Amino acid sequence: MMRTFPIGGVHPSDNKKWSSNSAIEQMDLPDVVNVPLSQHIGAPATPKVAKGDKVRVGDLIAEATGFMSANIHAPVSGTVTAVDMQPNGQGLRQMMITIRREGDEWAEGIDRSDTIVENCELTSREIIDRIKAAGIVGMGGATFPTHVKLSIPDGKHAEALIINGVECEPYLTSDYRTMLERGRELIIGTKILMRAVNVGKAYIGVESNKPDAIKHLRSLLDGTEGISVVKLKTKYPQGGEKQLIAAVLGLRVPPPPALPIDVGAVVCNASTAVAVYEAVQKNKPLVERVVTVTGKHMREPKNLLARFGTPVEALVAKCGGLPEGDVRVLNGGPMMGRPLVNLGMPVMKGCSGIVVMSGADALRGRESACIKCAKCVEACPMGLEPYLLSKLSRRKDWESVERGDVVSCIECGSCQYTCPANIPLLDYIRLGKQTVMGIIRTRNAKK
Amino acid sequence: MANRFFVSPSPHVHGEMSTVRIMSDVIIALLPALVVSIRVFGWGALLVTAVSVVSCVLFEFLIQKFIVRGPLTVNNLSAAVTGMLLAFNLPVNIPLWIVVIGALFAIGVVKMPFGGIGKNLFNPAIAGRVFLLIAYPVQMTSFPSPTIEGYVDAYSGATPLAAAKAGAVDFSNYDVPGMLAGAIPGSFGEIATLALLLGGAYLLIRRVITWHIPVAVLGTMAVFAVIVSLCRCEGYAMLYQYPLFHLLAGGAVLGAVYMATDYTTSPMTHAGMLIYGVGIGAITMLIRLWGQYPEGMSFAILIMNSVVPLINKYVKPSRFGAR
Numbered sequence: 180m181m182r183t184f185p186i187g188g189v190h191p192s193d194n195k196k197w198s199s200n201s202a203i204e205q206m207d208l209p210d211v212v213n214v215p216l217s218q219h220i221g222a223p224a225t226p227k228v229a230k231g232d233k234v235r236v237g238d239l240i241a242e243a244t245g246f247m248s249a250n251i252h253a254p255v256s257g258t259v260t261a262v263d264m265q266p267n268g269q270g271l272r273q274m275m276i277t278i279r280r281e282g283d284e285w286a287e288g289i290d291r292s293d294t295i296v297e298n299c300e301l302t303s304r305e306i307i308d309r310i311k312a313a314g315i316v317g318m319g320g321a322t323f324p325t326h327v328k329l330s331i332p333d334g335k336h337a338e339a340l341i342i343n344g345v346e347c348e349p350y351l352t353s354d355y356r357t358m359l360e361r362g363r364e365l366i367i368g369t370k371i372l373m374r375a376v377n378v379g380k381a382y383i384g385v386e387s388n389k390p391d392a393i394k395h396l397r398s399l400l401d402g403t404e405g406i407s408v409v410k411l412k413t414k415y416p417q418g419g420e421k422q423l424i425a426a427v428l429g430l431r432v433p434p435p436p437a438l439p440i441d442v443g444a445v446v447c448n449a450s451t452a453v454a455v456y457e458a459v460q461k462n463k464p465l466v467e468r469v470v471t472v473t474g475k476h477m478r479e480p481k482n483l484l485a486r487f488g489t490p491v492e493a494l495v496a497k498c499g500g501l502p503e504g505d506v507r508v509l510n511g512g513p514m515m516g517r518p519l520v521n522l523g524m525p526v527m528k529g530c531s532g533i534v535v536m537s538g539a540d541a542l543r544g545r546e547s548a549c550i551k552c553a554k555c556v557e558a559c560p561m562g563l564e565p566y567l568l569s570k571l572s573r574r575k576d577w578e579s580v581e582r583g584d585v586v587s588c589i590e591c592g593s594c595q596y597t598c599p600a601n602i603p604l605l606d607y608i609r610l611g612k613q614t615v616m617g618i619i620r621t622r623n624a625k626k
Numbered sequence: 627m628a629n630r631f632f633v634s635p636s637p638h639v640h641g642e643m644s645t646v647r648i649m650s651d652v653i654i655a656l657l658p659a660l661v662v663s664i665r666v667f668g669w670g671a672l673l674v675t676a677v678s679v680v681s682c683v684l685f686e687f688l689i690q691k692f693i694v695r696g697p698l699t700v701n702n703l704s705a706a707v708t709g710m711l712l713a714f715n716l717p718v719n720i721p722l723w724i725v726v727i728g729a730l731f732a733i734g735v736v737k738m739p740f741g742g743i744g745k746n747l748f749n750p751a752i753a754g755r756v757f758l759l760i761a762y763p764v765q766m767t768s769f770p771s772p773t774i775e776g777y778v779d780a781y782s783g784a785t786p787l788a789a790a791k792a793g794a795v796d797f798s799n800y801d802v803p804g805m806l807a808g809a810i811p812g813s814f815g816e817i818a819t820l821a822l823l824l825g826g827a828y829l830l831i832r833r834v835i836t837w838h839i840p841v842a843v844l845g846t847m848a849v850f851a852v853i854v855s856l857c858r859c860e861g862y863a864m865l866y867q868y869p870l871f872h873l874l875a876g877g878a879v880l881g882a883v884y885m886a887t888d889y890t891t892s893p894m895t896h897a898g899m900l901i902y903g904v905g906i907g908a909i910t911m912l913i914r915l916w917g918q919y920p921e922g923m924s925f926a927i928l929i930m931n932s933v934v935p936l937i938n939k940y941v942k943p944s945r946f947g948a949r
Contacts, residue, residue, distance in 0.1 A: 186944075324812055448745040505632060507631070518631075520633055547702065551892075553889065554643065562945040563945065599645045603635075605636070605637065
């Protein structure tokens with residue numbers, strides 16, 4: 180029996196075949212980059228450069244604002260031309276540093292060679308400091324600052340590290356290619372992370388739809404103490420942190436405000452582990468990532484290693500341009516990704532893929548009456564009642580929405596995916612969740 | 627090249643499930659039983675089904691167009707399913723005008739006044755059937771004998787359950803293969819147990835229904851029968867013969883697999899479904915053994931329908947990680 184998470188889940192067609200066989204390819208360096216100061220959860224970074232400054236690749240251009248934030252480094256060398264508000268992928272303006280590229284000159288002390296550096300004798304504190312300095316955040320999409328995750332609060336104790344190689348989002352293959360092509364670095368990164376949180380056990384969770392990644396990592400691991408690859412039954416949303424912990428360790432993280440560390444688990448994405456390797460062993464800050472650019476009607480889907488700040492437009496052009504007609508361009512996968520209103524958005528730390536849906540796939544189906552089929556309840560991996568939460572949110576009955584445990588919702592979209600009546604369940608549940616969280620904050624502030 | 631960009635919150639993909647697909651699957655699942663009924667009772671079975679389906683669809687259409695004046699939803703096939711299930715609960719020789727009245731009651735009284743699909747409290751087909759049973763008891767309980775080669779009619783016009791009620795069944799020696807194949811008197815859609823089970827398997831495979839309600843209903847009936855048999859000290863053989871009789875006779879399978887699983891009138895959680903199913907099974911057996919009527923499935927489903935809102939209120943799914 181392959182392991183998986185205990186309740187709910189759906190089986191969307193994975194559509195990974197479009198890009199899964201394309202090896203990671205270096206994206207051309209853009210002439211101009213826009214680097215947002217907020218590429219992570221938490222406070223936006225504070226700019227350290229001004230208009231006219233010269234920067235090299237890897238220079239710190241914005242510093243973490245407090246603990247819950249992350250450093251940002253220059254992804255290209257050149258001249259800073261603006262530190263200003265620019266429209267992002269949702270069409271909203273946010274602070275970005277604009278750099279006009281001149282050549283490709285890297286900061287000193289960064290080891291860009293392919294030599295693998297195995298040994299790491301650093302202490303936990305030193306490792307976490309290097310990770311913090313390199314500006315590493317969760318690269319699966321949640322962009323939670325990695326140094327915060329690794330700093331175990333007093334009184335808590337980590338038991339096991341889980342490397343998230345699940346990539347349960349359909350279409351995306353950036354983690355998959357990384358596992359295949361950067362497997363050795365991933366394993367060293369895993370060992371470093373184990374040192375950082377002082378655990379003797381690590382599990383690399385990979386779904387059964389990626390048999391070559393499982394085989395490859397197992398052959399690399401051959402005999403390595405403490406690290407094992409766990410083959411998981413393919414089911415969405417297995418990459419959700421709580422679902423993955425349940426699948427691998429059999430432990431259930433209690434509802435918020437409890438965190439994975441409360442059951443002794445620390446989860447890191449596979450690409451993040453590679454970034455950790457590069458930061459700690461090669462002194463290389465996070466300035467680029469693998470982005471899957473794919474879609475059924477894309478001419479040449481690819482996995483591109485792109486510097487941050489590269490406009491999505493350039494990536495899409497590299498893959499043959501947008502198909503004709505109606506499109507829906509997603510930052511991320513089709514289950515949880517965010518739709519873009521234009522292609523000007525720069526590649527950011529959490530951008531694992533650009534998925535282009537076209538034609539009829541770009542549109543939403545028409546909603547009809549709820550037939551009480553209970554499929555949403557069956558699909559919910561958190562044991563909630565989506566039909567009810569959605570209905571109550573529509574009625575603005577926030578008290579009942581809160582009693583229905585809406586804050587536990589992980590917004591995975593399984594309910595809406597499975598709904599035969601095509602009801603936009605998650606739209607309303609999200610509204611309810613945000614409203615209820617606001618109500619809770621106000622209530623706690625009054626106390 | 628001007629692209630139109632479409633924007634809406636996630637998720638951006640949708641599964642294959644749709645109301646129409648579900649309703650079509652139910653219709654497909656009912657077809658084998660219809661074929662057996664036509665073979666056993668002749669083309670009358672098809673005629674009654676056709677009249678019932680057409681009436682249900684027509685009444686829903688007319689009510690939506692002229693009274694509710696909302697968007698037409700009759701093309702989602704739910705009225706057709708109601709029509710089929712209502713027909714399956716009728717004797718084959720029933721006057722057709724009674725069928726039309728049953729359809730009018732099911733759609734016009736039980737379904738549409740509550741808001742149509744997804745909002746009715748009671749199962750329309752069953753409520754229609756019970757209404758006809760009370761209004762036209764004679765026509766609703768005269769069943770023609772089946773004609774099926776190789777099987778002897780052991781019940782002479784009375785349904786096995788009616789015969790059992792009259793004390794005319796030898797439980798140690800009844801015709802199991804005949805009952806499975808449909809060679810018994812009864813409502814024409816309930817007799818073909820094997821064909822109904824086949825359709826049920828199809829519904830399970832297509833994920834239209836889950837096992838919870840059918841297993842709870844039939845399991846409870848079987849356990850109930852075993853306990854009764856134990857209390858009566860009738861010997862070992864009866865411990866399987868008696869429950870088997872109750873599962874094969876009457877509307878047990880039709881009710882458990884097709885009627886009790888109606889989405890709108892059954893609970894939303896697996897635990898709730900089990901409670902609901904156990905309730906139906908127990909009430910059915912109580913009526914069959916000690917009630918006025920020989921068959922209690924319809925009443926049991928209606929009674930448990932009325933409890934569903936209460937079940938939904940108190941039986942919640944177990945929240946992930948809750949202590």
